[in-house]
Amino acid sequence: MLKDHEKLVQARQVQSELGAILDSVQEAIEVADRNGVIKYVNPAFTRITGIPEEERIGQNIFDASPDGALATALRTGRSVTGFRTTVGGSSAEVISNAAPIMIDGRLEGVVVVFQHFTDIMKLMDELRQRTSIIENLSDKFGQVTTSKYSFVDILGTSAELRRCIQLAERAARSNSTVLLLGESGTGKELFAHAIHHTSPRREKPFIKVNCAAIPETLLESEFFGYAKGAFTGAVKSKIGKFELAHGGTIFLDEIGDMNLSLQGKLLRVLQEMEFERVGGNQTIHVDVRVIAATNRNLRELIRLGKFREDLYYRLNVVEFTIPPLRMRKDDLPVLVNNLLIKLNRKLGKKVKGLTRDAEEILLGYDWPGNIRELENVIERVMVTVDEDILTKEHLMQHVSQFNATPERDIDLIPIDQMEQLLIKKAMAKFGNSVEGKRRAAQVLNISLATLYNKLKKFRTELDNR
Numbered sequence: 353m354l355k356d357h358e359k360l361v362q363a364r365q366v367q368s369e370l371g372a373i374l375d376s377v378q379e380a381i382e383v384a385d386r387n388g389v390i391k392y393v394n395p396a397f398t399r400i401t402g403i404p405e406e407e408r409i410g411q412n413i414f415d416a417s418p419d420g421a422l423a424t425a426l427r428t429g430r431s432v433t434g435f436r437t438t439v440g441g442s443s444a445e446v447i448s449n450a451a452p453i454m455i456d457g458r459l460e461g462v463v464v465v466f467q468h469f470t471d472i473m474k475l476m477d478e479l480r481q482r483t484s485i486i487e488n489l490s491d492k493f494g495q496v497t498t499s500k501y502s503f504v505d506i507l508g509t510s511a512e513l514r515r516c517i518q519l520a521e522r523a524a525r526s527n528s529t530v531l532l533l534g535e536s537g538t539g540k541e542l543f544a545h546a547i548h549h550t551s552p553r554r555e556k557p558f559i560k561v562n563c564a565a566i567p568e569t570l571l572e573s574e575f576f577g578y579a580k581g582a583f584t585g586a587v588k589s590k591i592g593k594f595e596l597a598h599g600g601t602i603f604l605d606e607i608g609d610m611n612l613s614l615q616g617k618l619l620r621v622l623q624e625m626e627f628e629r630v631g632g633n634q635t636i637h638v639d640v641r642v643i644a645a646t647n648r649n650l651r652e653l654i655r656l657g658k659f660r661e662d663l664y665y666r667l668n669v670v671e672f673t674i675p676p677l678r679m680r681k682d683d684l685p686v687l688v689n690n691l692l693i694k695l696n697r698k699l700g701k702k703v704k705g706l707t708r709d710a711e712e713i714l715l716g717y718d719w720p721g722n723i724r725e726l727e728n729v730i731e732r733v734m735v736t737v738d739e740d741i742l743t744k745e746h747l748m749q750h751v752s753q754f755n756a757t758p759e760r761d762i763d764l765i766p767i768d769q770m771e772q773l774l775i776k777k778a779m780a781k782f783g784n785s786v787e788g789k790r791r792a793a794q795v796l797n798i799s800l801a802t803l804y805n806k807l808k809k810f811r812t813e814l815d816n817r
């Protein structure tokens with residue numbers, strides 16, 4: 353008797369603990385016996401459905417909610433999950449999970465647990481919002497870059513270059529807009545990095561936008577971002593480069609290639625430091641320092657009506673032109689030495705220097721592709737030559753630019769290969785920048801679009817090999 357009493361006490365304790373749990377959960381719980389008679393509902397059931405406990409208990413589930421999860425589970429003897437329904441006798445729309453209660457292999461009843469559909473929708477909304485915040489942040493995180501070079505990376509001792517460095521160092525301390533001019537490959541981007549790196553904004557982002565590389569139609573949203581639904585496909589909002597650069601510097605490369613309507617918008621941003629996202633109506637304020645660069649003749653573009661004069665005056669608060677390499681040949685030795693050190697490391701070589709006549713070849717050449725071309729030339733020779741000292745013959749043999757006699761005896765090869773060779777040669781000479789491609793297309797007497805197509809075709813052929 354004592355044992356039975358002890359068991360009874362234990363059972364009561366378990367029952368009251370379970371009761372407390374069932375009473376406190378947020379989900380509604382309803383239990384029916386094997387005949388469908390409702391035996392239990394918890395307080396959350398009444399809260400969600402509005403049906404009082406005393407009204408529900410004793411009803412048969414096949415009368416009360418014949419199409420609900422509980423009746424279905426009882427009818428089939430199987431669990432039901434994610435069942436969306438309206439609770440019989442109420443207007444509450446719920447998502448329910450029901451399961452049969454099996455004791456010793458026999459169906460003794462069924463239990464259902466459900467939640468208000470709007471509660472779930474609210475959670476889903478919250479989840480969506482948070483996911484969008486995370487996506488935006490990770491998008492931003494992936495795009496934010498900082499400057500990679502400082503003034504110590506700009507090599508050269510010529511008076512012309514030193515004057516540019518002095519001006520740039522002074523500009524770096526101010527907040528003024530800087531306009532960098534100069535031929536392709538003269539180091540404009542390097543200067544932009546160095547100015548940001550030396551400015552009080554150095555810890556903040558340095559964001560580069562190549563105005564020539566982005567299709568005109570996308571440039572505006574690239575600059576200012578877009579609001580969700582701004583156009584078909586804008587399923588979420590996107591942050592623009594100006595917002596990304598907040599607190600730091602934006603480097604607008606190839607500014608001479610920007611279309612006139614966007615020039616107007618850029619002018620407004622430079623004046624007011626505020627804008628709206630494409631398709632958005634909220635004004636966004638930013639604090640951004642602008643450095644712009646181009647290898648095109650902006651005064652000529654203004655004369656032709658292709659560049660806004662007011663924008664030009666807004667940009668050229670500090671303006672300087674980086675002289676081409678042919679006008680500062682004094683810089684060649686230090687540039688070449690530095691390249692030898694860098695490329696020895698990269699290619700695993702031990703080149704110590706150049707013979708005097710090899711140096712003379714470099715000094716005698718006029719470097720239309722500037723320092724980028726010099727880098728290409730030295731790398732091409734070092735890749736193919738194993739000696740410690742580079743000679744005039746090495747240069748002549750491996751660098752077509754130095755061969756004064758173009759009508760050499762050429763091997764007969766298929767025309768498409770010859771076309772590839774010529775395009776490669778032009779690219780090596782003028783560099784891979786947009787201006788380089790423009791000049792290459794000019795020399796090859798084909799349109800820029802044709803050149804792009806051919807380059808794309810070579811790349812696909814290489815990928816397929």
Ligand SMILES: Nc1ncnc2c1ncn2[C@@H]1O[C@H](COP(=O)(O)OP(=O)(O)OP(=O)(O)O)[C@@H](O)[C@H]1O
Nearest residue numbers: 505506507536537538539540541542647723724785
């Ligand atoms: N004074 C310099 N010292 C060392 N390297 C330099 C110097 N000037 C340019 N370079 C190197 O030459 C290459 C071309 O420079 P950069 O891209 O800055 O030229 P750019 O004028 O911006 O060219 P583009 O107009 O074609 O964009 C880079 O690899 C850069 O590091």
